[in-house]
Amino acid sequence: MVTFEVQKHRPESLDEALREDIRLLGRILGDTIRAIDGPATYELIETIRQLAVRYHRNEDKAAQVELERILAGLSDPDINRITRAFGYFSVLANLAEDHHHTRRWRARMVAGATPREGSLAGALNRAKAHGFDEARLKAFFGDAYISPVLTAHPTEVQRRSILDCLDAIAALLTRRDRLADTQDERNEIETELRAKVLTLWQTRVLRMSKLSVLDEVSNALTFFDATFFAEVPKLYAAVEQAAGAGLAELPAFLEVGTWIGGDRDGNPFVDAQVLRSALATQAEKALNHYITEVRALRKEFSFAMLLVDVTPELRALADGSPDTSAHRMDEPYRLALAKIQGRLAATHEALLGRAPTSELSASVRGADAAPYGAVEEFSADLAVIAHSLEGHGAGVLATQGRLGALQRAARAFGWTLAPLDLRQNAAVHERVVAELLAVAQPGTDYLALDEQARIALLLKELETARPLVSRHVAYSAETAKELAIFDEARAAHLRYGKRCIRTMIISKTDGLSDMLELAVLLKEAGLLRPAEGELDVNVVPLFETIEDLRAAPAIMEMLFAAPVYRALLARRGNVQEVMLGYSDSNKDGGFITSGWELYRAEVGLVEVFTKHGVRIRLFHGRGGSVGRGGGPSYQAILAQPRGAVQGQIRLTEQGEVIAAKYGNAEVGRRNLEVIVAATLVATADPAAAEPPDAEFLATLGELSDYAFAAYRNLVYETEGFEDYFWQSTVISEISALNLGSRPASRSKSRSIEDLRAIPWVFSWAQCRIMLPGWYGFGSAVERLLAARGEAEGMRLLQGMSKNWPVFSTLLSNMDMVLAKADMGIAARYAALVHDEALRARIFPRIVGEYERSKRYLLAITEQASLLDHNPVMRRSVVNRFPYLDPLNHVQVEMLRRYRTQSGEGEASERIRRGVHISINGAAAALRNSG
Known part of the structure; x- marks a missing residue:
């Protein structure tokens, strides 16, 4: 039987605690390798590690020669095992480090330390120092829009099976810190750690086949279970308290967005069917979450009519409940919640064409209920319950706990969980519009026109409701595919509401015609209606290369000078979103020039927007790496020029960074706080990024x-x-x-x-x-x-x-x-x-x-x-x-x-x-x- 030498208590030094965790996980992995692959394999790994350390310290040539000799003599199976070992050592060290960051953060909280930079509390203090009292805070969050947007990219290397195993190890480290007070408890946790590391060692690292787009959608949705469902409502509650706002007073100022299933720039696998399936998958995740939470509330809210007085609205909601059990006839909240759950199940069936997979209460299964027409109706029913609770002294249950979290979740996630952006390359839009014009107006060679002629033609098209598309023409495969995407977007709006797709992005925008081409395609799908003056989505240019960034202010100046577009924009609150590409500008001009041109573009854009009375919302296409605009989000947002952050910001979260930021609930909460805090501070203190000289x-x-x-x-x-x-x-x-x-x-x-x-x-x-x-x-x-x-x-x-x-x-x-x-x-x-x-x-x-x-x-x-x-x-x-x-x-x-x-x-x-x-x-x- 294996015995473990463990300390009863954590070390006094937090840094020593990190080293202990790394040593513990390293020792367990080493023991696992020694037990499964033999002592010789373990010793070989250790020898290679020591030689690599010697080489790193002073480029020791003797160490290099010996290292190359050993590696060259390894068999292919052995070298694969060595690679897996060091890969897992690295991952486990990272895991210990993440755990340590949470430990340090909790230690500060327990000690009552001054709020740290990047925390919501720290941001609130700084905002108050700039005159933001409760009224101004309420106004800020009432008008703010902050959105991290999940994107899938080919650097997302970890399989879901590996991430699940690592999540379990992380949870065990947390238990070890907070709940292991006895030697038996610590031994039990270490035994479980060994089992998880063993599973990790014998789990396949690589995918056997390439991920599909819908695989990527499913992977992204796991972060809602891990973090967003729990932490987004908590963050809303903290903001409401700070601003002195009631639970329903603030709109959805923080939303998690996504590109996965809608980004077809360079991805030939995204089509109308994928878009439909992605939205359906998201809706199913949201609705199942609501159904599960309402079922849990039924268990909690056992209030009896003999003991409490409820509002007439609550009585009306309870009437017609599918729950007819005599045991619950005097429990109006349970009756009302059964009715709500039945309507949610009916909504699931109406929107998705199938029954929900979440477990329904027995009294609700098979009930004949009317589906909700909009998520606001669901929220209104929850508000009826909350108001009634307040009437008999149970207000804490109305605003906090599960019901409060569910009300905030409905506001933040709606029916479709996350707004799904659509993106396509400008060149594709250009070819599609050219083909439509050539068919509708024989002899028109759109591609041969210069920029000014294109603009004039496109503006003329936007002034008329006459369609270009004929349903009796066989268009090219590319054009047919694009038209189907736009038609599916329109159908999604009718099915789920306009919130499900709010933004369409044009990659490689280098002229006004690129934006107008998208507008024409939106008109053809009924998403832009000239006769009504309505535009249902944000038309967003993505300026990527150095040249495009330099041209961005002039392009937006021309756009705002077009009366037809300004009229449409006015109906959308005179807010215009612009996306800035960090990745391609860096590849095009290098790190320094990319940063400088992004800054200059923002300054120029702010000037143009101010001149025309349009509010700017910048969407930052940042990556995980510094070479793609990554780095600490807080400092990056605060480094924006004056006027670039007006309570409105979006930024991409990409690749393996998503798992690092949002795979753990506590880490995820801090990362969400950072974005909200930075946006508040940048708005309250816009001069912070101004050059003093x-x-x-x-x-x-x-x-x-x-x-x-x-x-x-x-x-x-x-x-x-x-x-x-x-x-x-x-x-x-x-x-x-x-x-x-x-x-x-x-x-x-x-x-x-x-x-x-x-x-x-x-x-x-x-x-x-x-x-x-x-x-x-x-x-x-x-x-x-x-x-x-x-x-x-x-x-x-x-x-x-x-x-x-x-x-x-x-x-x-x-x-x-x-x-x-x-x-x-x-x-x-x-x-x-x-x-x-x-x-x-x-x-x-x-x-x-x-x-x-x-x-x-x-x-x-x-x-x-x-x-x-x-x-x-x-x-x-x-x-x-x-x-x-x-x-x-x-x-x-x-x-x-x-x-x-x-x-x-x-x-x-x-x-x-x-x-x-x-x-x-x-x-x-x-x-x-x-």
Whole structure:
């Protein structure tokens, strides 16, 4: 029998508690490997880890030689086991770290510490300091719209089975901290931990087939069960209390949105049927949640007529209840709730054509009930119950507990859980409109028209209700597919209400005609009705490239100058949404230029919107990685220019970051709070991001120009760079990995222009260069200092770092990326490039730029080493290296084997799986890799 040596009490030091958790999970995994695969395998893993640590510390050449010798001598099955081991060591370390963040947060709460930056309480204090009393807070939240939007991308590497296992381990760590007071309890928990780690070790890492879009929809919905159903209503309750608002006073100011099932840009698998199924799946999740909660309320609300007086409205609601049991005839709340549950079940059947899967009360099954026409009717019935409870002294049950949470959930989630955005590339809309015009007006060659002629033609179409589409014409497959999508969107509005699809996004918007083309297609589907002056969805341009960002203000100026569109916008409250693309602007112009042009675009857009009296809502297409606009949300929102956040903001949550942020309820609550808190603070204190010195703007602009030149020169102007990228990274293997439903490239070419930004960033992260998150900065600073003078230039840059959030946030994100990069490991990937001359021409340039960027970053931020100013992040990064570094070394060996093998034999397939396991493990360890 195995005995466990455990401490009775947690260590005094919270940091020591983290180290203990990492050691515990590492020991359990090690014991599992030793028991299942033998002591020799475990010792081999430990040897590789120690050699990798030696190499990391000082690029010990002897360690490298020994490491390469050992890896080269491993069999394919052994190298796969080694890869899985280090992948799981990394994941478990991350899990311990997440648990530690929650522990630290709870410790602060228990101690009654001053609210931290990024918390709702901290934001409320700061808002009050700027004159936001209860009335202003109520006005703010009454008019606010804050929406994290879940998107599926091909960096979402973890299988649901793996995530479920990790969730169980996380729950056991929480029990161990909070509920294990006796030795027996702690031993029991450790036994359960060992069982879960054993299950993890023997669970397949890779998917056997590619995810479908509906698989991605189902995966996303698990986060509602894990976090959103519980935590969104709690956050509403906290805001209501702070603003002195009643439960029903504030509208749905916070909504979780989604793209999954509606984003067809570059994803050929999204069609009308997928859209219909995605919305139905979401509606089923929402309705089953309401049915389950109402059933639970029936058990709780046992109030008897003999003991309480209820309102006439409650009596009326109880009348006609499907529950006819004599045992409950004097329990009006149970009768009323049975009626509500019956109507919810009928609503499920009416909307989805099938009975609900959630368990119905026996008295409700088979009841003849009328479905609700709208979610507001359901909310009204819940309000009747709440009002009656208040009348007999049970008000706490009306606003808090399960009933309060259910009322808030109905407001936040509606019938379809999350608004589903539709997105398509402007080029597709352009081709569809061209075909419609060519059929309706023979001789019209829309594609041959210049921009002004297109605009004039499209505006004319928007002024008439005459349709372009003929139901008797056989259109091309592309056009037919797009028309079906728009028709399905209209049908969804009629079925679920307009809330289900509120936004349509145009990727690669580079002119006004791109927006008007979408408007014409909306007209054809009845979603824009010229005769009534009604537009049922937001028409949202997505400005992505550097050139498009620069053109954005002028395009919106032209849009607002069009009377037909302004009339439509007025009926939508004069609120216009604009989406900004971080990923493609970075791939196009590099990290510094992307950040600068995004800032400039926002300033220009705010000026245009203010001039025309239109309220701006910015939708930030941020990714998980810094190279795709990721980084801490709080600092990013506060770094927006004045007027860019007016209580309205949307931002994407992408890939594996969704699981990291919302897979755990407590972590999820804090991440939701961060977005709400930052939006409140940015609105209450809009001057916070203003540059205190006018020279700051000119300096960042100059840095951007220099960085742009350096980045473009390497990526787009260096002969052979494309070949270098494809050979020195895992891009080829990523393209074949069953990560998501979307292809890695928009076309079948190998060009960097056609490659999607996600795998571009993902590939550089895997080989530990992280190039999209820093390249060009060192050269830019060097040129600036040469032009301004070393001392004066550095003084200016240090002042910008200390006093301007826009610049300090940029540097902070770069600090993290540079800390994760490792040029020693990157050199091993560079060795995969066949052409030695090409390798010698490019890799030293990358290393030189890394050294320059690191040197200047440290000087500007006045740090002795990377992340000195962010010890929490530094600890996090350092904790990962012992497990992440070996993964990289093993991955290089497997790539070498895989690329020299040919054919479809078992050995080739085994090593292919090994490569994919290493990609999976490294992505999970890096966490924000794509």
